[in-house]
Amino acid sequence: MITEIHAKTILNSVKQPDDWFGLKYNMNLYRGCQHQCIYCDSRSACYHIENFADIHVKTNAVDLLADALPRKRIRGTIGFGSMNDPYMPIERKYRLCRRALEVIAEHKFPVHIITKSDLVLRDLDLLKRINADSYAAVSFTITTADDELARKIEPGAPPSSARFAAMKTLSDAGIHSGVTMMPILPFIADNLENVDTLLEQSHLHGANYILPWFGLTLRTGSREYFYEKIDKLFLGVKEKYIWQFGERYECNSPKSKVLYARFEELRQQFGIADRMTIFAPEKVEKKTAQMKLL
Numbered sequence: 001m002i003t004e005i006h007a008k009t010i011l012n013s014v015k016q017p018d019d020w021f022g023l024k025y026n027m028n029l030y031r032g033c034q035h036q037c038i039y040c041d042s043r044s045a046c047y048h049i050e051n052f053a054d055i056h057v058k059t060n061a062v063d064l065l066a067d068a069l070p071r072k073r074i075r076g077t078i079g080f081g082s083m084n085d086p087y088m089p090i091e092r093k094y095r096l097c098r099r100a101l102e103v104i105a106e107h108k109f110p111v112h113i114i115t116k117s118d119l120v121l122r123d124l125d126l127l128k129r130i131n132a133d134s135y136a137a138v139s140f141t142i143t144t145a146d147d148e149l150a151r152k153i154e155p156g157a158p159p160s161s162a163r164f165a166a167m168k169t170l171s172d173a174g175i176h177s178g179v180t181m182m183p184i185l186p187f188i189a190d191n192l193e194n195v196d197t198l199l200e201q202s203h204l205h206g207a208n209y210i211l212p213w214f215g216l217t218l219r220t221g222s223r224e225y226f227y228e229k230i231d232k233l234f235l236g237v238k239e240k241y242i243w244q245f246g247e248r249y250e251c252n253s254p255k256s257k258v259l260y261a262r263f264e265e266l267r268q269q270f271g272i273a274d275r276m277t278i279f280a281p282e283k284v285e286k287k288t289a290q291m292k293l294l
């Protein structure tokens, strides 16, 4: 079900420092997510989203953003997509991301987008414009190199091969791009073959960085949904999870050590960073001001 709603605010401050993506602000233009990944943490009860498959469209989001940006003192990086994927299919119709990027470009704020969709390429012109003024980065979440497996665990998202291809286009266009290689599902995708292919494909498709984690998080709400799905999709795997992790929040792959070692070996071989280069507008602005004084 799609519902149009009016939001009260759109831009949230991010707890500092954000060592992952260097975000100062974050925003969610939609509520709920059409990609329907079986492991999604946004289904956790603590977020109080009744039905995650129902999509709420914040139709006034771009107006709220246009009102908020001129009043921000620091042009910090704005993140798209923490609770949902900003480029889910409905974005083709509502174009909230595109219109938000237009406002951001006008006010010269840097951006970081995290997505599983090649629809982001539609906005390459705006990303290039933002990148020329400050900085634009796009991280693709890719958890398996196998399109067939991706179709099972991320049923509403474009295949991994389409995400890799989109990353190559962005990287060739000079946009800082890489892979958030998480979650890697224990007993499903935590094998050396997957690590090898993910690293090779990342290298071939211009990844500047890969952020890995061999495991996933589960808690009330997300755990029940995940177990229901894996019970249907992967014979006997639910029982392994119950035995291995119980009620644990962080569920690390029992093979983590071996997988990290292989990841590190290939990452160094291919010259890919294991973290993002954080863009710090505060430092850039201070430096420019000092230079002007001199």
Ligand code: SF4
Residues within 6 Å of the ligand: 033, 034, 035, 036, 037, 039, 040, 041, 042, 082, 083, 084, 085, 116, 157
């Ligand atoms: S794309 Fe992200 S937010 Fe959307 S369902 Fe998948 S994990 Fe959840």
